[in-house]
Amino acid sequence: MAITSALLTKILYEFMALSALLLLGTFLRAKVKVFQNLFLPASVIGGFIGLLLGPVVLGKSAIIPFPADWIKDFAVYPGILIIPIIAAAPLGIVLPNKREFAGSVGPHFIIATAIIFFQFAAGSFIGGFFIATDPKIYPTLGLELFGGFWGGHATAGLLGGTLKDLGLPYWQLSQGVCVTTATVGLISGIVIGTALINWAARKKYTKVLTKPSDIPEPIKKGYFVDVQKQPSVGRTTILSESIDVLAFHLALILSVTGLAYLILFFLKRKHILILQDLSVWLWALLLMFGVWALICKLKIDWTIDRKIVNRVSSLLMEYAVTAAIVSIPVRTVLEYIVPIIFLSIVAIIITTVICVYPMGARFLPDPWLERGIATFGQSTGVFMTGMLLLRIADPDFRTEALTSYSLSFALSSLFAWPFFALAPKIILSWGPFSFAGLSLVIALFVLVIAYIIGWTYPSPSKR
Secondary structure (H helix, E strand, O other): OOOOHHHHHHHHHHHHHHHHHHHHHHHHHHHOHHHHHHOOOHHHHHHHHHHHOOHHHHHHHOOOOOOHHHHHHHHHHHHHHHHHHHHOOOOOOOOOOHHHHHHHHHHHHHHHHHHHHHHHHHHHHHHHHHHHHOOOOOOOOOHHHHHHHHHOHHHHHHHHHHHHHOOOOOHHHHHHHHHHHHHHHHHHHHHHHHHHHHHHHHOOOOOOOOOOOOOOHHHHHOOOOOHHHOOOOOOOOOOOOOOOHHHHHHHHHHHHHHHHHHHHHHHHHOOOOOHHHOOHHHHHHHHHHHHHHHHHHOOOHHHOOHHHHHHHHHHHHHHHHHHHHHOOOHHHHHOOHHHHHHHHHHHHHHHHHHHOOOHHHHHOOOOHHHHHHHHHHHHHOOHHHHHHHHHHHOOOOOOOHHHHHHHHHHHHHHHHHHHHHHHHHHHHHHOHHHHHHHHHHHHHHHHHHHHHHOOOOOOHHHO
16 A cells, blocks of 8 residues: 555554543543543543544444544554553563562562463453354454453453454454453453452551551542652663664664564565564564673663663554554453453452452462462553552552562563464464463473472461
8 A cells, every 4th residue: 555645644543533532531530530540541542532422332323533544543553552552561670680580579470470371371261162163253252351351441452453463253242342341341440450459458468558548649640740740761772972872772663573574574575484473563572682792792782772662662552552442342242241251350359369358368478469469450440540549558659569570471481372372373273272272381391380389378367
């Protein structure tokens, strides 16, 4: 397709519309109590406003009359924007030393990894059950449990993009189901997570919090008025006289992503089996591992600031989430409301059991509740959901939970994304129950390894 001025202008208009929804979501988060109490991000609020007031729900009576081709474009954006987000994952990671890994990060990594594969197993088993009862249901149903809960809204675009690349016509439906489960996960994760913290405080399981406390207003409203309390975005590793530091990080991420596209193009042109079937975002992830290793080898890792990398990823994430929600095919997704309910209920139960109590309490070192609640938040929403719950349990981050949470999430992600890339192909080849069995075996294997190493601890009442 030729790149014309009209096409670029259209894309600009679409991003203007998404930007307006983001600003509207930010304003409503700051002013509306229910949004504050649910801690809904501006992208989710703005996305649902665009959906409910747009043509997807209201048709010709839409208050926000997006053109039909815009809605189609919005459905594609998440699958594209998620690729550089995934590519950026290894950039700037600092691995823990042996002592830190053995005593703190390792046990947390076990729980963070186990919940990934338990969610895969549960989702695929439920999907297989519904497929067996109704052959009309698409064959990969169930991946939305992991995609929505552990992955979050933007991962819906990743799932949709992967299915689209495989030529599967139901990719947008699956993406819509995943966005729906992600919304349920985000809200339930915050509500249930806060309740778990209050329960733990009353039982004296928390290390810092001695009683249920009110959440600070700035966290609810989504902004800091006090300039002294506004956190830093990151380090200026490159002088602006040379290149803007944000542009430098974005250029590196997009360059590696572009190289991944070139490699995949070459592999498909040469018809190289297996390798040509891997998703472009998986190639981008693998390439970034190599690039980051080279940067460290050349001792120029000082040019990379992990906070800046996170800001670039977050920027892309905001637009991906808004676009994914605006384009949910509501009428079709509603036909899957029963599977969505089952997926969501099971996801909440197993995530609570594994991350917090009773398994989290036995596999996590002190402060076990703070570590577990952070991973619970991430496994029902996104990384920042875990940060939010950890901030409630440990307001000043006085425990080492923040460090082990960040590192365990980064390390477990390295297993989650490749497995997620292979999941649709495995399900289509072996069936959902075989994939569920494989995932369950891996999850149990991870826990057995922890038991053999000795990463198990007394129950909270005996500590």
